[in-house]
Each structure stands twice: as C-alpha cells, then as structure tokens.
Amino acid sequence: MSFFQDKKIAIPGGNGFVGGYVTARLEGLGAKVFVPKHSDGWDFTKEADAKKLYLQDTFDMVINCAAFQGGIGFHTGKQGDLYFSNLLMGTYLLQFAEEAGVKKFVNIVAGCSYPGYTNHEELKEEEYWDGKVHESIFSYGFARKATVVQGLALFKQHNFNSIHLILANLYGPGEHFNPDQSKALAGLIKKFYEAKKGNFPSVEIWGSGKPVRDWLYVKDAVEGILKAAESYNQVEPLNIASGVGISITDLALIIKRIVGYEGELVYNTEKPDGAMRKMFSVKNMQEKLHWLPETKLELGIAETVEWLDKNYEYAITH
Numbered sequence: 055m056s057f058f059q060d061k062k063i064a065i066p067g068g069n070g071f072v073g074g075y076v077t078a079r080l081e082g083l084g085a086k087v088f089v090p091k092h093s094d095g096w097d098f099t100k101e102a103d104a105k106k107l108y109l110q111d112t113f114d115m116v117i118n119c120a121a122f123q124g125g126i127g128f129h130t131g132k133q134g135d136l137y138f139s140n141l142l143m144g145t146y147l148l149q150f151a152e153e154a155g156v157k158k159f160v161n162i163v164a165g166c167s168y169p170g171y172t173n174h175e176e177l178k179e180e181e182y183w184d185g186k187v188h189e190s191i192f193s194y195g196f197a198r199k200a201t202v203v204q205g206l207a208l209f210k211q212h213n214f215n216s217i218h219l220i221l222a223n224l225y226g227p228g229e230h231f232n233p234d235q236s237k238a239l240a241g242l243i244k245k246f247y248e249a250k251k252g253n254f255p256s257v258e259i260w261g262s263g264k265p266v267r268d269w270l271y272v273k274d275a276v277e278g279i280l281k282a283a284e285s286y287n288q289v290e291p292l293n294i295a296s297g298v299g300i301s302i303t304d305l306a307l308i309i310k311r312i313v314g315y316e317g318e319l320v321y322n323t324e325k326p327d328g329a330m331r332k333m334f335s336v337k338n339m340q341e342k343l344h345w346l347p348e349t350k351l352e353l354g355i356a357e358t359v360e361w362l363d364k365n366y367e368y369a370i371t372h
C-alpha cells in the first residue's frame with residue numbers, strides 16, 4: 055500500500071472506534087494524517103468548522119468516520135438529534151470537500167441505511183434504494199443514506215470522486231462497551247463476562263435471538279476501507295462485510311464458550327429485534343477489491359474479550 059505514502063489525509067472521527075484504526079494504519083503506511091478531534095472542539099454539525107477543516111491543508115483524501123451513533127437502544131429518545139447531527143455533519147463535510155478541491159472523499163456508511171424489511175438472502179448494492187430503512191434506526195439510517203445521494207449529485211454536477219462504503223456490523227478491541235453506545239456483540243460479551251465474574255445464574259438476551267447479522271472484525275474492515283480508498287472510484291455504494299451471517303443466539307453461544315460461562319440464556323422478547331436479517335453480499339467487494347476478510351469470528355471475539363478483560367474500567371464507560 056505504498057499508494058498512501060505522503061498522502062495528505064483528513065480523518066473526521068479519527069479518534070472514534072473505526073477512525074482510530076484507520077488513522078493508526080495510515081500513519082503506519084506513511085500517510086500525513088490530520089485528525090480533527092471532537093474533544094478538541096471540532097464540531098462538524100457547524101458549517102464554520104467543516105469549512106475550517108479544509109483550510110488546514112490541501113487534502114488528497116478525506117476518510118469520513120465522524121458520526122453521532124450507538125446501538126439500537128441508543129436511538130430511543132434521540133431520533134431527532136440523530137437525524138439533525140448526522141445530516142448536517144455528512145452534508146457539510148462532503149460539500150466543502152468538493153468546494154475545496156479534495157481529490158477523493160471516502161464516506162463510511164452503516165448497513166442500517168439499507169432497506170430494513172427485505173426478505174432477500176443478502177443485501178445487494180443494486181437494491182440499496184429499494185425500500186424503507188428499518189424503523190428502529192430510521193433517522194440515523196436515512197441521514198447517512200442522504201450523504202450517498204449527495205455523493206451522486208456532486209458526481210453528476212462536478213464529477214467529484216466520492217465513494218460510499220456500506221459497512222457491516224463491526225466489532226473488535228477498543229469498541230464501545232458502555233450500555234448506551236455498545237452494539238449487540240459487545241453488549242453480549244460484557245454480559246457474559248460480568249455473569250462469569252459475578253457467578254450469575256443467567257444472561258439476558260435482547261429480543262428473540264433470531265435476527266441474523268454479519269460481523270466484520272474492525273482490523274479487516276480497515277483493510278477493506280483502505281483497499282477501496284486506493285482503488286475503488288465509483289460513486290455507487292460498495293459493501294464491506296464478512297459475507298457470513300450468524301443469529302444472535304449462535305453468536306451468544308460462541309461468546310459464552312469463549313468467556314467460559316456455564317449459566318443459562320434467558321430471552322427478553324420485550325426488547326426490539328431490529329431488522330430480522332442483515333447479511334451483505336460480498337460479490338462486488340470481491341470483484342472490485344480482489345479481497346475478502348481473513349479473521350475468523352471466534353478469533354476476533356477472543357481478542358475482543360481479552361481486550362475487555364485488560365481494559366474493563368475504561369471499556370465500560372467508553
């Protein structure tokens with residue numbers, strides 16, 4: 055990946071979960087990375103801050119990992135904030151990148167921007183526009199999807215090169231374990247880990263345990279993102295995923311085994327399932343990037359559990 059050597063790359067959200075890994079990998083590849091941290095006062099819901107970003111340097115590339123987001127429970131009571139923040143952030147960052155002459159904009163988008171009620175085996179890029187996003191995450195999913203429309207509009211009007219990578223659910227060391235922001239996999243790891251430590255008789259699983267998800271190890275996701283950043287130059291969305299689906303129950307059983315917990319699973323069907331099936335087609339990814347993720351789910355989970363064990367106090371508040 056000598057392509058990235060000395061490239062000037064801005065990474066909004068570069069100290070978040072995904073952005074942190076992208077930043078570290080690019081620095082290792084010799085890129086000149088600029089990370090405008092939210093904690094340092096950068097706020098991309100503000101037009102002035104998004105404009106100011108592009109005055110810092112003439113960037114070859116932007117990899118946009120900034121988002122205001124969390125797991126399915128995070129959305130309750132924040133639907134309007136999620137819409138407003140993410141729509142503004144995405145819109146300003148993309149619009150002013152084009153105006154500033156950035157050569158390429160890599161937009162990191164979540165799978166929840168796909169139609170949420172499809173019965174299809176897999177989510178295919180060709181069907182990205184074919185239905186409503188799921189009600190459980192509708193405002194976030196739609197706001198992120200709007201940036202894909204914007205990318206198409208800027209391509210048609212100005213020939214601007216933006217790419218839109220639709221990522222599966224991610225997991226790995228360093229992810230959010232605080233109950234507000236954690237996703238299903240991290241939430242399950244935390245529950246089994248604490249149940250083992252506390253000798254609890256059972257672990258509660260949210261929903262029916264039936265929804266199927268595609269889990270991509272974060273280090274693999276970064277390889278996919280960087281391969282696309284280097285060589286994919288089409289405005290049509292591209293999935294970055296493992297291509298392997300697993301139900302919440304099967305996922306829970308794997309985590310239970312890795313953690314070494316011996317109690318029962320109890321289902322709380324009062325809690326939402328979300329979309330029943332979110333499996334991504336990786337056909338285009340394989341064809342365009344000549345790449346498939348390598349990390350087996352069991353190995354990635356074991357590394358994540360090990361990280362939680364070493365960083366528990368930090369992890370559960372982060």
Ligand SMILES: NC(=O)c1ccc[n+]([C@@H]2O[C@H](COP(=O)([O-])OP(=O)(O)OC[C@H]3O[C@@H](n4cnc5c(N)ncnc54)[C@H](OP(=O)(O)O)[C@@H]3O)[C@@H](O)[C@H]2O)c1
Nearest residue numbers: 067069070071072092097098099119120121164221223224
């Ligand atoms: N994690 C996943 O499972 C997953 C799966 C698929 C796609 N994605 C996508 O990947 C992207 C990044 O997700 P992530 O998991 O890395 O999230 P994250 O850990 O929450 O990181 C998001 C980053 O954006 C920053 N940010 C939030 N609001 C901002 C604002 N107003 N101005 C400037 N920066 C702001 C955050 O800063 P603070 O933390 O300081 O607020 C954080 O650094 C999102 O588009 C997400 O949808 C994630």
